[in-house]
Amino acid sequence: MSNDLVILKDISRIYHKGKERVEVLHRLDLTIANGDFLALMGPSGSGKTTLLNLLGGLDKPTSGSVKIGDAELHNMSSSALSKWRAVNIGFIFQFYNLLPVLTALKNVELPLLLTNLSAKERKKRAATALSIVGLDDRADHYPRELSGGQEQRVAIARAIVSDPNLLLCDEPTGDLDRETADEILKLLQALNRDHNKTIVMVTHDGQAAQYAQYTLHMDKGTLASRESA
Secondary structure, three states, X not given: OOXXXXXXXXXXXXXXXXXXXXXXXXEEEEEEEOOXXXXXXXXXXXXXXXXXXXXXXXXXXXXXXXXXXXEEHHHOXXXXXXXXXXXXXXXXXXXXXOOOOOOHHHHHHHHHHHOOOOHHHHHHHHHHHHHHOOOHHHOOOOHHHOOHHHHHHHHHHHHHOOOOOEEEEEOOOOOOOHHHHHHHHHHHHHHHHHHOOEEEEEOOOHHHHOOOOEEEEEEOOEEEEEEEO
């Protein structure tokens, strides 16, 4: 039985700007095993974010296939993708995207509003997610009352609250100082190691990439090289 969680085959993604044809990804193949933690590096415009969007079902390839678990994303409708994404993917961004009028607990609970869980169960799961990221004592605090590192921990708790298989991180430490960034990266390592989360992290930071098991370098829409940590 295959341990591969992600299988991308012959992926191309082409955009059209007026009469200009821009090929962001070119016939890319990628396999990610369940439980991997990989960093994705490369210059701006190399296709990193486009690849992340394909993995998260936010975009579709122009050609090729995207399979994650049993789901064939390239064949799914937009509504089916939305439902699949809510259960299977956790997103972590450079900017935390927390709602300032909601407490930490309520921000974490947000993705669960799309489920059939009761209010009591939603609150319980949100509290558990905050506990995992070490913020039990900040559940009733608003974003303005939290440090940048704490806000990112709340965002990570929100990403894991539905217990997704795959975490997609787009420059998760780009807005943090070195010490706080290292704390967040150690948390991601713990989620990978202790909770078996598969993590794909886009970063420009070579020190951040060292926390991953291996690094893939992208260039002009293709995977140029692989480097083990």
